[in-house]
Amino acid sequence: MSESKRLTILMTPEDSWGHINPLHGIADELVRRGHRVVFVLEIGFKGQLRRYGFDEEHVVRADSTGDCNYRIRLMANNCHLMETTDAVDVLNKLGSLLGDNEIESFAVFEPQYRAIIERVDPDIIITDAALKLPAIISSGRPWISVHFWEPLEFHNNLDNLKLPTPGLGLSTNSGNTKQYQSDSVSLDGVYDKLIGKYNDFIKANCPPESIDNYSYETSIRSPYLNIYQCIQELDYPAAHPLPANQLRVENIIRETTEMFDIPVPLNDKTLGKLIYLSFGTKGWCSPKHMTRVINILAKTEHRYIVSFGPFYDKNLLPDNMYGQQFLPHTAVLSLVDLVVTNGGNNTITESLYYGKPLIVLPLFDDQFDIAQRVHETGLGVRLNPFEFTDEELMAAVNSVLNNQELRKRLKTIGQRIRKTNDKKVIADLLEKLV
Structure with a gap:
């Protein structure tokens, strides 16, 4: 632990395990150093992280189902929108629906987050939401943005023809910049509508003196520190070198004592x-x-x-x-x-x-x-x-x-990742930031 202060870190993951688990990995190291970690969880996840030594605060959706399957049900009710080979169509339809749902939930979450931040009084807030709540970005506390999606969205290169438009699965080897342009244009309607709604919400909920400082474009990045999770081999070289306040990490795998025994007869x-x-x-x-x-x-x-x-x-x-x-x-x-x-x-x-x-x-x-x-x-x-x-x-x-050559290559990659101490690097940066 830092010699001068025991920190209180507020972590605000989106309500799915793919977002909670990486933050759990970061939290492991912080608790090991003696810091207090408080997770803000949707009420359906209540108790899931307390057993690992973390504190919890809870928020409730207006249409909460009381379990951890809210997002799964939302997706399941609209799964037909995914059952197509057209990635642009999927993003235009399902992406728009999910984005609207996210903005609508902000009105419910915003006052709950403001109350939690006042009650917990954190030294740092860590959030992995693509769209940040005004309660976080205007809290007066340093806030860290962590990104657990693929890095194209993190690199935010919708207008950068060196990289493809995010979300479409385009090859980086095609060199087809006209295709990248065309696909960016085809998604403009989705992004413009979502960004417009988000910016309107910011204006209505940020303190008047800070409205000009926050928008979709500014909140997607933290002025303090931005972290994204991506294996070295899967990142995009064209996006490098990174700015000083951006960090790529590989090994923030959570530590658990969970075991699994292969059942009979599959253990044969x-x-x-x-x-x-x-x-x-x-x-x-x-x-x-x-x-x-x-x-x-x-x-x-x-x-x-x-x-x-x-x-x-x-x-x-x-x-x-x-x-x-x-x-x-x-x-x-x-x-x-x-x-x-x-x-x-x-x-x-x-x-x-x-x-x-x-x-x-x-x-x-x-x-x-x-x-x-x-x-x-x-x-x-x-x-x-x-x-x-x-x-x-x-x-x-x-x-x-x-493919034996692939197995050898992956063995080497796995060994390198497991030796990487990214959780320590992140904890060091947070302590220095405060």
Whole structure:
């Protein structure tokens, strides 16, 4: 701990595990140093982090379901908007719907956050929300922006033709700047509408003397420190060197004592390789997609551990699969030979932390870009979840499993990531900031 002061750090993750878990990793180091970490959680997550030694404060949505599945239900009710091969169409429709929902929730959360900040009196606030609440950015406290999506959105290069438009899964190798321009224009309506609503909310809720200082364009970055999570191999060289107040991190994996024992009969290694089907929040919301993948892989000779979320009946799993709604993610990852995922940044990062090859089936937003980077950097295979044939998926599984050069490369990458002490680097920076 800093010799001069025990800090109180307020952490405000979005209400999904893909955002909570990386902040948990950062919090581990801060608590180890003797600092107090307080998480602000949607009421459905109450008690989930207190057991790890963190304090909790809670906010309640106007239409709260009382459990941690609010976002999953929202996505599930609109999953048909993801079931297309057109990434632009997905962003225009589903992205607009989710953005509107986020802005509407601000009116409910804003007074709750102001009360929490006054009550907790933090020295620093750490937030991973893409759209920042006025309660945070006008609090008078140093605030840190952390970014757990893919880095294209962090680098914010909608107008930078060196990099593709975020959210579309475009190749960085095409050099097709006209395509990048065209796709940026096609998304302008979505972004302009969302940014306009956000800026109106800022003007209505920030103190009058600070209105001119805050907008979407300024709040997306913190003037203090901006952190994004991305494995070195998946980042975009064209975005570097980074400004002094920006930091890329790889290893902020949370520490838990959770264990996982491979159940009988899947613990018999003679039955094939062990593969993790990690569908994640967005995959859970598309039963059509999830059922199709499960049914295809049931025909292979391999064994599967499945994280299937709240909407799938585990009794439908075939004999070569075992699954639960939620699994101890990192414990499972350490045991498997391959990960099949929709490509959330946290799952990708944790998979590479353990040196596991990937097959990515992207459904929405940053998953398209992550899948493309995995593919073009040779760390796995990208398949369109609504276009691949049974044979293509099964062939991809066997091809990746049998790629010995890839396994050697991933082993080296995993070893490097595990040796990286990014949590210490972040904690040092926070202590110096105060």
